[in-house]
Amino acid sequence: MIDRAHVGRIWPPWEVEIEKGRLRLFAKAIGETRPIYTDESAARALGYRSIVAPPTFAFCLLADNPSPTHYLDDVGIPIRGVLHGEQTYAFHEIMCAGDRVRVARRVDDIYEKKGGALEFIVFESEVRQCGTNELIATGRQVMVCKRG
Amino acid sequence: MTDAHMLDVKAGDSIPSLELPPLTRATLALYAGGSGDHLPLHIDSDFARAAGYQDEFMHGMLGAAYITRMVTSWVPQEYLRGLAVRFVAITYPGESLTAMATVAAVTDDGHVELEVVLRNARGETKLTGHALIGPSAPIVQRLQEK
Numbered sequence: 212m213i214d215r216a217h218v219g220r221i222w223p224p225w226e227v228e229i230e231k232g233r234l235r236l237f238a239k240a241i242g243e244t245r246p247i248y249t250d251e252s253a254a255r256a257l258g259y260r261s262i263v264a265p266p267t268f269a270f271c272l273l274a275d276n277p278s279p280t281h282y283l284d285d286v287g288i289p290i291r292g293v294l295h296g297e298q299t300y301a302f303h304e305i306m307c308a309g310d311r312v313r314v315a316r317r318v319d320d321i322y323e324k325k326g327g328a329l330e331f332i333v334f335e336s337e338v339r340q341c342g343t344n345e346l347i348a349t350g351r352q353v354m355v356c357k358r359g
Numbered sequence: 360m361t362d363a364h365m366l367d368v369k370a371g372d373s374i375p376s377l378e379l380p381p382l383t384r385a386t387l388a389l390y391a392g393g394s395g396d397h398l399p400l401h402i403d404s405d406f407a408r409a410a411g412y413q414d415e416f417m418h419g420m421l422g423a424a425y426i427t428r429m430v431t432s433w434v435p436q437e438y439l440r441g442l443a444v445r446f447v448a449i450t451y452p453g454e455s456l457t458a459m460a461t462v463a464a465v466t467d468d469g470h471v472e473l474e475v476v477l478r479n480a481r482g483e484t485k486l487t488g489h490a491l492i493g494p495s496a497p498i499v500q501r502l503q504e505k
Contacts (some may be wrong), residue, residue, distance in 0.1 A: 237393035241424040245432075266439055267420055267426040276394030289409040290398060295419040299443040300414065305436060344499065 213330050213356065217286045224315040226341055227275045231308040234262045241265065257280070261308035269306060269348040270298075271339045273343045286332060288319065288356055296331065297353040303346045311341040311351045319351070330356040368462045368471060377429035377458040382417055384452050390421045410447070419446040422456070422486045426475050429458040430490050444475070444488030455480045460490065469494060 230303040233240065238248040246253030247263045251331060283290055306312065306328050320333040332354050368374075384402075391402045396418055399406040423444050431438055442503040450456065457480075460473040470493035477486035 213485070235391065236389065238455075240389035240393035241421065241429055242386075243424075243429060263426060263436065265429070266436060267424045268394075268440065270420070271394040271396070274397070297443070297445045298420065298423060299441070301441050302439055325366050 212327075212358065213321050213332055214287060215321050217332075218228045220286065220318040220323050222276060222278065222282065222285075222316045224313050225275065226311060227253040227272050228305055229264060229308050229310045229312065231262050232271075234264055234268065234308050237265065237268055237271065238285050240353050254307070259305070259307055260293045260310070266300065266348075266355050268356070269354075270336060270350045272312065272338060273316060273336055273350075275314070276316070282316065282334075283354070288332065288354070292357045295352070295359075296355040297351075299351040300302070300307055303348060304340075305348050306338070312347060313341050315339075328358055330358055332356065367464060370462050370464055372462045374429070374433045374460045374462070374473065375399065376460075377425060379425060379444075379456045379458070381454050381455045382450060384415065386421075387415060387417060387452070388488065390418055394418065394420060394487075396420065414451050417450040417457075421485070422446070422450065422477050423488075425456065425477060426456045426486065426490065429460060430473065430475070430492070433460075434492055438492050438494055439490060440470070440493045441491035442475075443485050446486055448485050449478065449482060450485050454487065463489065497503065 235249055243265060247257055247259060248265060251261050270355065283293060316334055316336040319335045325329045336350045337349045339345060340347060387401050393399050399417055400410060401418050401440065404415045426444065427442065456477050458477050460475045462471060463474040464472040470491055473490040473492060475488050475490050476484060478484050
């Protein structure tokens with residue numbers, strides 16, 4: 212059973228530099244070949260600062276938490292029994308290679324369904340530009356845990 | 360161009376779908392690297408089987424990325440304002456997915472709500488959700504000024 216005391220838990224925000232090579236690898240992984248996602252000069256020609264990060268990349272930055280422990284371990288969730296149930300995003304600004312961003316995550320809610328057979332934990336996160344504090348995106352992630 | 364074709368749509372219209380090749384283990388390995396999600400359920404079949412699954416399986420977020428690839432092929436990324444997805448079923452290597460979307464609503468303030476879905480070749484639903492398309496982002500205005 213997930214300890215309800217984790218509701219409201221905040222991880223210390225961390226900063227990440229968006230790297231061209233990482234964006235190219237992400238584009239390759241999702242089969243994205245359009246030049247604004249792979250070619251800096253093509254992206255610049257269209258008015259972008261550099262290679263554009265695809266929308267869902269914003270929350271890949273959550274994996275870059277420098278914490279030595281996995282965030283699921285931090286709240287006592289065994290990764291064998293966990294599934295990603297839902298994901299919601301609000302997109303505010305485009306992020307490009309070379310940007311330096313700050314990422315934050317907190318536990319918003321923990322609840323159960325089916326008489327406790329399934330537990331849910333909701334994480335909220337946001338990505339902001341470091342210099343201007345401009346909001347790039349927010350996310351809400353629902354993880355489903357099978358008990359037992 | 361974008362505004363014109365956004366104005367052209369009405370509830371019930373479809374946007375061009377995105378057909379993906381059969382899912383490979385290589386793609387899952389690449390996605391693990393690119394996304395930073397190294398959860399072994401997605402890249403280690405031994406671990407996945409020991410956890411009770413028939414094989415390693417696709418990151419749900421890769422499915423979400425396929426949805427946004429489809430949407431941003433229809434409108435520039437600046438117009439994608441929101442996305443909400445539910446991961447309905449697991450996808451294993453070898454399955455061929457298609458991303459599809461229909462217009463659920465066009466709002467008075469010019470936003471388009473898309474109903475999005477990811478299905479395999481047998482028609483089984485893997486992901487459902489909604490995407491919100493709208494021209495209100497500041498970056499859109501900046502790009503239009505260039």
